[in-house]
Amino acid sequence: MTRFGIVGGGLMGHGIAVALAKAGHDVAVHDVDPRTMATFHHRVGPALAQCGVPSSRSGPIGARITTASTLDGVAREVDVIVEAVPERLEVKHQVLAALEAAAAPATPIWTNTSVLSITRVAEAMAHPGRLAGVHWWNPPYLIPLVEVAPGAHTDPRVLDDACDLLTAMGKTTVRLRRDVPGFVGNRLQFALVREALHLLDQGVCDPETIDTVMRSSLGLRWSAVGPMENADYIGLELTRDILRNLAPHLSTEGEAFPSLDKPLNEARNGRSTGEGLLPWPPGKETEVARRLGAGIRRNLARPTTVPG
Numbered sequence: 487m488t489r490f491g492i493v494g495g496g497l498m499g500h501g502i503a504v505a506l507a508k509a510g511h512d513v514a515v516h517d518v519d520p521r522t523m524a525t526f527h528h529r530v531g532p533a534l535a536q537c538g539v540p541s542s543r544s545g546p547i548g549a550r551i552t553t554a555s556t557l558d559g560v561a562r563e564v565d566v567i568v569e570a571v572p573e574r575l576e577v578k579h580q581v582l583a584a585l586e587a588a589a590a591p592a593t594p595i596w597t598n599t600s601v602l603s604i605t606r607v608a609e610a611m612a613h614p615g616r617l618a619g620v621h622w623w624n625p626p627y628l629i630p631l632v633e634v635a636p637g638a639h640t641d642p643r644v645l646d647d648a649c650d651l652l653t654a655m656g657k658t659t660v661r662l663r664r665d666v667p668g669f670v671g672n673r674l675q676f677a678l679v680r681e682a683l684h685l686l687d688q689g690v691c692d693p694e695t696i697d698t699v700m701r702s703s704l705g706l707r708w709s710a711v712g713p714m715e716n717a718d719y720i721g722l723e724l725t726r727d728i729l730r731n732l733a734p735h736l737s738t739e740g741e742a743f744p745s746l747d748k749p750l751n752e753a754r755n756g757r758s759t760g761e762g763l764l765p766w767p768p769g770k771e772t773e774v775a776r777r778l779g780a781g782i783r784r785n786l787a788r789p790t791t792v793p794g
């Protein structure tokens with residue numbers, strides 16, 4: 487059993503707490519926002535239920551998750567600290583500096599940044615060797631993958647220990663050789679999102695069509711055969727021919743995303759405002775959350791190899 491302290495009890499912080507507790511670890515969570523703390527256990531219960539384990543706060547798994555009213559409460563007397571505060575460099579710097587002031591110098595810190603460079607996240611730290619990029623996927627108690635990456639100064643033993651611990655929990659752990667914004671998963675994901683927005687901007691199709699194409703083709707294929715294995719499967723010659731013909735037409739945009747700017751300028755942010763690229767009528771949020779959880783569980787239940 488490892489004792490974890492988590493800073494940030496939002497979407498990822500509460501989900502990571504559930505994943506860790508489910509694997510037998512003790513977790514203390516602190517959030518600066520009193521409302522987030524007040525709703526914390528109300529969010530943990532349904533997440534435990536989604537894992538098919540007892541969801542009560544006093545049950546065998548729920549009781550492993552506690553809340554702490556101060557940052558000190560998640561920095562002292564823990565074996566590993568998880569940082570899950572918003573994706574803004576200045577917030578990460580402030581929280582990491584405060585954590586270092588409270589924690590023992592050797593306590594490893596895992597940052598759950600999605601796309602920031604681990605080296606840059608560590609810039610505010612006195613002991614950057616203790617910081618590892620440990621990127622979970624939402625919901626962390628269902629999605630198997632965790633990506634582990636170094637910053638320029640990360641102690642390799644911190645990465646070794648993180649990989650061992652996550653693997654022992656049953657997570658699919660991948661370790662990157664160097665620091666790269668977005669790890670592997672988000673680079674692939676947002677290359678695809680950028681191209682989808684480009685298709686919208688070019689008037690090729692509507693947002694519903696993008697989701698239909700994805701869910702009825704690539705979404706099915708890629709959970710069974712990844713893009714590298716598929717390149718070999720169709721042949722590298724065909725893969726190169728396709729790329730030579732197609733790559734010049736793909737988006738390389740780095741700044742302007744009109745299909746996002748238009749709704750955002752009209753205060754349409756998606757789920758949270760009732761409309762975004764798509765309409766979000768009442769009840770859709772719950773339906774999407776259920777469909778997402780059920781879809782992931784269905785895929786995980788499928789065998790990855792089939793008898794010859």
Ligand SMILES: NC(=O)c1ccc[n+]([C@@H]2O[C@H](COP(=O)([O-])OP(=O)(O)OC[C@H]3O[C@@H](n4cnc5c(N)ncnc54)[C@H](O)[C@@H]3O)[C@@H](O)[C@H]2O)c1
Nearest residue numbers: 494496497498517518519522570571572573598599600624
């Ligand atoms: N949402 C995702 O799907 C996802 C997936 C992987 C990684 N991440 C990353 O995880 C991190 C957290 O994302 P999230 O989606 O959980 O965000 P979130 O907004 O749901 O939660 C962040 C929490 O941090 C709290 N916080 C802010 N400043 C704090 C401070 N000084 N001390 C303590 N708590 C503080 C906020 O009150 C909030 O509850 C980000 O770096 C994000 O990029 C998100």
